[in-house]
Amino acid sequence: MNISDDFLKDLIKPRSAIFLEMEQYAKDNHVPIMQLMGMESLLQLLSLQKPNSILELGTAIGYSSMRMATKLEEASIVTIERDEAKAELAKDYMQRADLQHRIQVIIGDALEISATELGDLTFDAIFIDAAKGQYKNFFEKYAPFLNDGGVIYCDNLLLNGLSELPMNEVPRRKRTMVRNQHQFMEWLMNHPDYDTAFLPVGDGMLVSIKR
Secondary structure (H helix, E strand, O other), rough: OOOHHHHHHHHOOOOOOHHHHHHHHHHOOOOOOOOOOHHHHHHHHHHHHHOOOOEEOOOOOOOOHHHHHHHOOOOOOEEEOHHHHHHHHHHHHHHOOOOOOOOEEEEOOOOOOOOOHOOOOEEEEEEEEOHHHHHHHHHHHHHHHHEEEEEEEEOOOOOHHHOOOHHHHOOOOHHHHHHHHHHHHHHOOOOOOEEEEEOOOOOOOOEEEEE
């Protein structure tokens, strides 16, 4: 069943002025942020889970972490971003929204950051929305920080439609990324330690509950 974007957007609750500003900034400056229906779905899942602590991989300008912090008023969030300019802009937005005391921004490559930087922190939820060809590496590195019964959410599994194409129709420069995502999905769907489901919302989301 095909549903128009306009119809779906009419079902989304109004966002505050700062989120509308961030959405416009992302559009104008080609900054990838989570699609609205995917964002709303993630927030609803988190509302059901009620995590007290969240780790996000891929801050960008802070849109997702700020939406999560606004929805989950008791949760603390740690978010990692390798692009220093984006991370600093995210901090500015967080300060304007008075969320800086609940969101810790770590600047650095999530695959290169030492585990000691997280200290003895553990998390009820982990949200992966970073380099698309590295999801398996992200998952394996940060899954040990997930509490028992916690949930790992992975966004962008459809890769804006590329995942659905025959490989010979995928642009050559993106084939490795697409193959890596296919392999990651198959690996995670069959992982013995996680109960995983694919949700066709936004750009495609995997939701993995730690057994």
